[in-house]
Amino acid sequence: MNGAQPLYDADKNIALAVNGEIWNHKELREEVKGYPFITASDCEPIIPLYAKYGDVFICSIDGIFAFVLSDKKTGKFFAARDPIGVMSFYIGFRDEDKSIWFASEMKALVDQVDRLQEFPPGHYFSSESNGFVRWFEPFWLNPSAIPTKKLDLNRLKWSLEASVMKRLMTDVP
Numbered sequence: 090m091n092g093a094q095p096l097y098d099a100d101k102n103i104a105l106a107v108n109g110e111i112w113n114h115k116e117l118r119e120e121v122k123g124y125p126f127i128t129a130s131d132c133e134p135i136i137p138l139y140a141k142y143g144d145v146f147i148c149s150i151d152g153i154f155a156f157v158l159s160d161k162k163t164g165k166f167f168a169a170r171d172p173i174g175v176m177s178f179y180i181g182f183r184d185e186d187k188s189i190w191f192a193s194e195m196k197a198l199v200d201q202v203d204r205l206q207e208f209p210p211g212h213y214f215s216s217e218s219n220g221f222v223r224w225f226e227p228f229w230l231n232p233s234a235i236p237t238k239k240l241d242l243n244r245l246k247w248s249l250e251a252s253v254m255k256r257l258m259t260d261v262p
C-alpha cells in the first residue's frame with residue numbers, strides 16, 4: 090500500500106494526518122521493529138513511536154512536517170510542527186463547543202473558528218499539554234554556538250553532501 094491518508098495503525102485506533110518528510114524513517118522503523126507497518130510511507134513510523142513513547146517521541150523525528158495524530162482508544166490527540174516551520178500549519182479554536190481545529194492552510198479555518206493562529210515551529214500541542222510545548226531548542230540562538238574556528242571547506246562539503254543525501258531518503262525526493 091501507499092501512504093494514502095489518513096494513515097492508521099493496524100487496529101484503526103490511531104489516525105495520522107501528516108504533511109511532510111521524515112528523513113530518518115528507516116532508523117525509526119528499526120526502533121519499532123515488530124510493528125506491523127501497513128505502508129512504505131516515511132511518515133508511518135510516527136504512529137508506533139507515539140504508541141511506544143508518548144509525547145516525547147517527537148524529539149526523535151528528523152524532517153520537515155506538520156501533523157495531527159488522534160487516538161480513538163484513549164480520546165487523546167497530538168499535533169506537532171517541524172523545528173523551523175517549513176511546513177505550514179494553523180490551529181483554530183471554536184468557543185461554542187471548545188473544539189480545536191488544525192489545517193495546513195489558514196483559509197480552511199477562517200469561517201470555522203473564532204480564533205486562529207499559526208502553529209509555532211518546534212512546538213507540539215496535545216490534549217494533555219494545556220497549550221503549546223516547545224520541543225525543539227534551536228542551538229543557533231545560543232551565542233556560544235557561533236563557530237570561532239577557521240572554516241574547514243572539506244567539512245562544509247561533507248556536511249552539504251550528507252544533508253542532501255538525508256533528504257533523498259523519503260518517498261518523494
